Amino acid sequence: MNTAASPRIGLFWFASPQTFFPLAGKMVPLFSLLAAGLLLVGLYIAFLVAPTDATQGESYRIIFIHVPAAWMSMFLYLVMAFWAAVGLVFNTRLSSMMATAIAPTGALMTFLALWTGAFWGRPTWGAYWVWDARLTSELILLFLYLGFIALQAAIDDPRRADKAGAVLALVGVVNVPIIYFSVQWWNTLHQGASVSITRAPSMATTMLWGMLVMALAFWMYSIAVVLHRLRSIILERERRTEWVRELLREGRIK
């Protein structure tokens, strides 16, 4: 049963929870540190460098969390669906665990994108919410994440939960391009490409940099929290294996 630890299959070496667990443990503090550093720089640019917007005043500063959250909400869904599919096809436990670990963070990013969008929509459009194609498809994304989480929670056998969740995740993938292209395919209140701030070049540059740094911070944060959650999921699911018991005996997990 523990032969999974032998490096004979190369690519599948880290597909074993036993080998990935300590590696993830080293990656969590690294990515947390990167996230914290980038967040500080990003907030510095967002509030102390980026100038006031000529048309939207200071309300536009919401962009520095709205756009990164929206990007992450879609990107995390694709990554989640990818690992769910890998787990489904190759029957690798760790891939499915990765998908399960991503879902809560994806749901939170989606919620944050919707929330900040509402708080930006009110001063700019005069409404917290409209049934616009972009907003509605993003709301469906939130329901897909919540559906994935609820479905997996409702099935007792983890491997069956993995498979059912994977099917749901894969069906839902069609929603991601719909969100992304919604502003082109339909007449929406939501603005088009996020980076199209046609203003004096220097201003556009600081805004763009602020957004990119914040996006990178959100990315590093997501990696850190997902890996941390993955380690807990591994401990939950592999608690009857000898290697987990060994770690506990050696006092390396507490």
Add this chain to the structure above:
Amino acid sequence: MNWGSWDNFLRMGGYGFFVWGSYGMAMAILVIEVWQLKVRRRRAVTELQREAARRSA
């Protein structure tokens, strides 16, 4: 960007509620998620220790 005073900074040109409402929610989500991670980890390890104690008993 020069805000002049803390008051101006917090007022955000009249958009304080919307700007801080957004950043506040982002902060709240971060705190809740990290706290949730700690709880889950704690629970998993406690369960492991309980099973180990049961085995040795």
